[in-house]
Each structure stands twice: as structure tokens, then as C-alpha cells.
Amino acid sequence: MPFAAADRPSLAAGLLAAAAEEAGFACDVKHFNLTLAKLVGRATYHHLSHELPATVLGCERVFREVLGGEGVTPREEYEREVLSDPVWGAGAASRRALDELRGVAPLFLGLAFGACDWSVYDVVGFTSTFEQTMPSLALAARIKAAHPGVTIVLGGANFEGEMGAPYLNRFPFVDFIATGESDIAFPALLRALEANTEAPPGFLHRGPVSPAARRPFVSLDTLPVPRFDAFYGALDATFPEERGRTWISVEASRGCWWGQVSHCTFCGLNGDGMAFRRKSAGRVLAETDALRERHGNLALAFADNILSMEAFRDLLPAWAARPEKTPKFFEIKSNLRRSQVLALRDAGVTSVQAGVESLSDSTLRVMRKGVSGAQNLALLRWLHEAGLESLWNVLYGFPHEEPASYAETLRLLRAIPHLPPPSAVAPIRMDRFSPNHSDSAAHGFANVKAMPAYRHVFPFDQAERERAATFFRYDHPGMRDALARGGELASEAARWRTAVAEKRAGELAVRPRFPSGTVLVDTRYTKTGTEGHERVRPLQSAELAMLLACDAPISPARAITRVVESAAGDAASAEAALERFVAGEVIARAGDLLVTLALLPLHLDRPPLGRAD
Numbered sequence: 001m002p003f004a005a006a007d008r009p010s011l012a013a014g015l016l017a018a019a020a021e022e023a024g025f026a027c028d029v030k031h032f033n034l035t036l037a038k039l040v041g042r043a044t045y046h047h048l049s050h051e052l053p054a055t056v057l058g059c060e061r062v063f064r065e066v067l068g069g070e071g072v073t074p075r076e077e078y079e080r081e082v083l084s085d086p087v088w089g090a091g092a093a094s095r096r097a098l099d100e101l102r103g104v105a106p107l108f109l110g111l112a113f114g115a116c117d118w119s120v121y122d123v124v125g126f127t128s129t130f131e132q133t134m135p136s137l138a139l140a141a142r143i144k145a146a147h148p149g150v151t152i153v154l155g156g157a158n159f160e161g162e163m164g165a166p167y168l169n170r171f172p173f174v175d176f177i178a179t180g181e182s183d184i185a186f187p188a189l190l191r192a193l194e195a196n197t198e199a200p201p202g203f204l205h206r207g208p209v210s211p212a213a214r215r216p217f218v219s220l221d222t223l224p225v226p227r228f229d230a231f232y233g234a235l236d237a238t239f240p241e242e243r244g245r246t247w248i249s250v251e252a253s254r255g256c257w258w259g260q261v262s263h264c265t266f267c268g269l270n271g272d273g274m275a276f277r278r279k280s281a282g283r284v285l286a287e288t289d290a291l292r293e294r295h296g297n298l299a300l301a302f303a304d305n306i307l308s309m310e311a312f313r314d315l316l317p318a319w320a321a322r323p324e325k326t327p328k329f330f331e332i333k334s335n336l337r338r339s340q341v342l343a344l345r346d347a348g349v350t351s352v353q354a355g356v357e358s359l360s361d362s363t364l365r366v367m368r369k370g371v372s373g374a375q376n377l378a379l380l381r382w383l384h385e386a387g388l389e390s391l392w393n394v395l396y397g398f399p400h401e402e403p404a405s406y407a408e409t410l411r412l413l414r415a416i417p418h419l420p421p422p423s424a425v426a427p428i429r430m431d432r433f434s435p436n437h438s439d440s441a442a443h444g445f446a447n448v449k450a451m452p453a454y455r456h457v458f459p460f461d462q463a464e465r466e467r468a469a470t471f472f473r474y475d476h477p478g479m480r481d482a483l484a485r486g487g488e489l490a491s492e493a494a495r496w497r498t499a500v501a502e503k504r505a506g507e508l509a510v511r512p513r514f515p516s517g518t519v520l521v522d523t524r525y526t527k528t529g530t531e532g533h534e535r536v537r538p539l540q541s542a543e544l545a546m547l548l549a550c551d552a553p554i555s556p557a558r559a560i561t562r563v564v565e566s567a568a569g570d571a572a573s574a575e576a577a578l579e580r581f582v583a584g585e586v587i588a589r590a591g592d593l594l595v596t597l598a599l600l601p602l603h604l605d606r607p608p609l610g611r612a613d
């Protein structure tokens with residue numbers, strides 16, 4: 001259902017359909033997200049599914065209005081209390097997109113309901129992550145009203161653990177709710193329904209509930225290859241011109257190996273499934289080959305929360321050894337070395353979401369990110385040098401964040417306009433399953449409550465809202481200051497994005513000089529016009545050696561020693577170069593470490609390949 005991304009098939013639906021078929025059940029998959037994208041237009045759909053702030057539950061609200069029933073709050077109240085919230089609300093573009101959605105939502109629901117004869121199905125299942133719940137419930141209500149014999153099953157991240165119970169209580173047309181990973185439980189439920197026996201563990205329902213615990217699925221190699229024929233069939237019928245721009249959804253792992261040892265305080269991604277599990281490299285290769293053979297030579301979007309470090313030993317080299325380079329997307333931990341960035345490139349990885357989140361050491365410590373600001377800066381530069389697209393964010397507003405960290409982050413943001421800007425600079429959102437939520441007082445948060453939007457969407461009482469919500473509002477003593485300081489960071493990023501869009505962000509790079517030597521080109525828009533600024537200047541050997549010495553994060557003393565050891569200059573010239581570069585933000589001082597910000601030509605021999613000193 002909407003608002004799943006329209007540029008790739010649903011991995012959950014594809015996997016469960018394949019599992020049902022393996023168990024001997026015929027299964028159709030419907031991608032009504034494409035129907036809605038057709039009605040509202042791809043651009044508006046993209047805004048609704050990707051840019052609308054999750055905290056306003058805007059799409060859910062529109063479908064609550066369509067579903068109706070008792071207790072729908074007045075729209076003006078929703079707009080005042082939710083959309084107009086200065087921190088968690090939505091801007092004019094989002095309001096326009098929601099108005100457009102409101103105009104087509106009833107028609108859409110009619111089309112989805114009329115798309116097939118629902119009475120031919122014994123079971124209709126809905127998977128819901130982010131804002132798919134109300135569209136699912138609105139359609140499920142119609143199906144059940146017309147065909148009471150159809151069993152309605154809900155599953156997905158919105159019902160994980162205890163979250164599902166209020167939905168079962170309040171929506172009588174829902175029969176079963178999956179409370180976790182359902183690779184085994186879903187086909188088991190189908191068998192139980194067929195045999196008219198008790199439901200298996202892993203579901204909430206109105207019958208006797210099995211006491212057996214839910215467990216995350218472990219043996220990923222035994223999963224079926226997901227079935228995506230329905231998505232590409234629907235895509236060819238609605239947006240045939242988009243076929244070549246879509247992705248194939250795949251997963252090489254589940255859970256998070258970092259979160260197992262140090263759960264990032266803001267992260268609610270994994271729920272009960274934090275334990276890291278991965279497919280073997282051979283299985284990933286075979287599966288992606290099969291999917292590309294079936295659906296075309298499309299890019300691969302890996303849904304993994306974090307790329308396995310073992311992939312650098314088996315999966316990535318295997319891809320690198322192949323002549324064809326299928327574009328790939330991965331989420332990565334940000335303390336990779338340069339050699340690992342090059343391994344990604346060689347394997348055909350073209351786009352990554354890097355877990356940067358901040359450039360300040362103290363804020364990164366508060367988050368338990370296990371990375372330094374200097375490492376984050378080095379990674380962003382290495383990715384850019386290697387030609388990979390990097391998506392990253394800046395989070396702020398943690399109660400225990402040091403005020404000085406904002407000034408440091410602002411300084412560093414202004415120093416790197418030649419790199420890709422962050423997609424978002426935002427106050428920390430409190431998500432269920434994150435340490436910030438589960439242990440909120442210890443992390444300095446107070447007055448934690450389900451976001452007000454839930455009151456305007458779901459017919460739940462306060463206790464049910466607290467049980468079902470994914471997003472929570474909070475307070476803390478330093479919040480007002482944090483929001484003001486964070487606002488400066490967000491404004492800086494907005495200026496940066498505008499400069500990029502207008503192609504005037506500038507560059508900072510070491511370039512070869514004809515007939516020999518190198519120059520430093522510094523046309524960063526944040527620096528031009530500052531006193532003593534030179535746009536292009538030749539580099540002395542000690543200067544070039546210093547830039548290379550600081551390729552990876554390094555201490556000042558060690559950087560000077562490196563330059564002296566390279567015989568490019570003596571200690572005095574190395575120190576002078578360092579002082580000049582730090583003053584001009586060509587080399588950044590981040591915490592106790594230095595790191596070069598200027599793009600370095602790939603052919604230049606840098607001492608150790610990106611190893612932090």
C-alpha cells in the first residue's frame with residue numbers, strides 16, 4: 001500500500017509471497033502504491049513518501065479522514081497542533097502535497113477496492129512500515145465489509161512487539177497481526193488456517209495465544225528468492241518509462257553488528273531483531289544474478305541496516321572480479337578506511353548512506369556512534385574522490401550534548417562545501433526501540449509522550465497511543481538552546497544546498513600543474529573573499545607531503561614526523577605548512593585529530609592506505 005517507495009518492489013511482500021508459494025499456497029501481490037503515484041503524480045508521491053516529516057503522520061491522517069468512524073478530530077485542530085508545530089511540523093510544500101493527496105484519496109481507495117474480486121482470496125495480508133497503516137486499514141475495512149469470510153492479516157514494523165495490540169482491539173475487521181519477522185510464521189499461519197488449527201507463535205489474534213516467544217529469523221540462506229514479478233508488471237502498466245530507473249530490493253543481512261555491542265542512542269531501526277545475521281556471499285551473488293536475469297539489468301538497493309565487514313573479504317571482491325558492474329546501494333558504518341571505500345567502488349557500489357550523523361567528537365560520543373568527527377570527514381572526502389554518491393545527515397539536540405559542539409560542527413560544515421551537503425540537519429527524533437526511548441531518563445529526556453499526531457490519526461486512548469506509537473515527543477532542560485543552535489546548522493546546510501544547486505559551491509582540490517608539480521585550488525564559496533585567500537596557488541613539496549600525511553585522521557605530532565620522514569621537508573617547514581592549512585581550513589582540526597579536506601588525486605601515493613594513525 002502507499003506510501004511504500006514507488007521506485008522499487010516491497011522486499012517484505014516479495015519474500016512472503018515466495019514463502020507462501022513454497023508452502024503450496026497461490027499468492028498474488030498488489031502494489032497499490034503505484035496506483036496512487038499515478039493518481040497524484042510521481043513528484044507529489046515522492047514528496048509524500050520521502051520528504052514529508054514522519055512526525056506529522058500526514059498521509060496516515062488523510063486516510064483516517066477517508067476511513068472515518070468515531071473520534072476523527074477536526075482538521076483545523078490537526079493542522080494547528082501537528083502541522084504547525086515549530087519543531088515537528090511540516091512546511092508549505094508538505095501541506096500542498098497533503099492537499100493534493102486529500103483530493104485523490106477516496107478515488108484511490110475505490111480503485112484499489114475495485115481492482116479485483118477480493119472474494120477469491122482466503123487471506124489478504126498488509127505489510128506496514130512508516131505511513132502504510134491507515135491506507136491498509138481503510139482498504140481492509142472495505143474488503144471485510146464486502147467479504148466477511150476473508151481473513152485480514154497485518155504485519156511489518158508498525159506492529160512489532162507490543163505495538164500491534166491496540167490495532168487488534170480497535171479494528172474488529174483485523175484478524176491477525178504479526179509481531180515480528182514472519183518468514184516462518186506467515187506460511188505457518190496459512191497452514192493453520194487451512195487446517196483450522198491454532199495460530200502459530202508470532203501473531204496477535206483473538207483466539208488462544210501461544211506462549212512461545214518470537215525469535216528473529218536466523219538462517220538467511222534458507223530464505224526464498226523474493227518474488228517481484230507483480231511489481232514490475234504493475235510498473236510496466238503505470239510507469240513504463242521508469243523501468244530503467246528502478247531498483248531491485250535485496251538484503252544481504254539483517255540486524256546490526258555495531259548495535260549489538262554499542263546501540264546508537266537514537267536508533268530504533270532494529271526492534272527485537274538487533275542480532276546480526278548475514279547471507280553467505282555465494283547466496284547473495286546467486287540471488288542477485290537470478291533477480292537481474294528475471295527483471296532486467298537494474299541497480300541493486302540493499303535494505304541492510306549496515307554493511308557487514310566480512311563483505312570486504314568475500315562479497316565485494318567477488319563483485320570486483322566480474323567485468324560487469326551493476327550499480328549498488330548500501331548503508332555503511334562511517335569508520336571505513338580508504339582502502340575499503342575503494343573496495344566498494346571496485347565492487348560497483350555507486351551510492352551509500354553513511355552513518356555520519358555529526359562532525360563533533362563529543363556529540364558522536366553522546367550518540368555512542370563509535371566514530372570520530374575526523375573519521376567522518378575523511379570518509380566523506382574519500383567517497384567523493386572515489387566517485388560514490390554519499391547520503392548523510394546531521395543530528396542535534398541531545399540532552400548531554402556540549403554547547404561547544406555546535407560551533408565546531410558549524411565551522412566544519414562551512415569548511416566542506418566542495419563535498420556533498422547533508423540530506424537533513426534535524427533535531428533528534430525519539431523513536432521506539434532506541435535507547436533514547438527505552439531508557440529516556442538516563443539519556444536526559446523528560447516528558448516523553450507519543451507524538452500528538454497519533455491522537456489525530458488513530459482511535460486510541462492515551463495508553464494505547466503510548467503502546468502503538470513509533471515517534472515520541474520529549475523535553476529536556478537544554479532543548480530551547482539546542483534548537484536555536486541547531487537552527488544555525490540547518491540554515492548553513494540550506495545555504496550549502498542552494499550553492500550546490502546553483503553550481504557555485506566551489507572546490508577544494510589538489511591538481512597537477514603543467515609541466516610539473518601541483519597546485520591547490522580553493523574556490524569554496526564560504527572562503528572566497530576572506531582575508532588572504534588565494535584561489536589557486538602552487539604547492540611546495542612539504543605542503544603536498546602534509547596534505548598526504550593527513551589523508552586519514554592523524555595527530556599533529558605524527559603528521560609532522562611523517563613529512564620529515566618523507567624527506568619532503570624539515571620539521572620547521574612541516575609545521576609552517578600545517579599552521580597555514582589549519583588556518584585556511586584546508587586541513588581540519590576535528591577534536592584532537594587532523595584530516596585533509598582538499599580532494600587528493602587518486603594516483604598520488606598516500607602513505608598507508610587510509611589507516612587511522
Ligand code: SF4
Pocket residue numbers: 256257258259262263264267268269305306333355
Ligand atoms: S544507527 Fe546504524 S550502526 Fe547504529 S545501531 Fe542503528 S543500524 Fe546500527
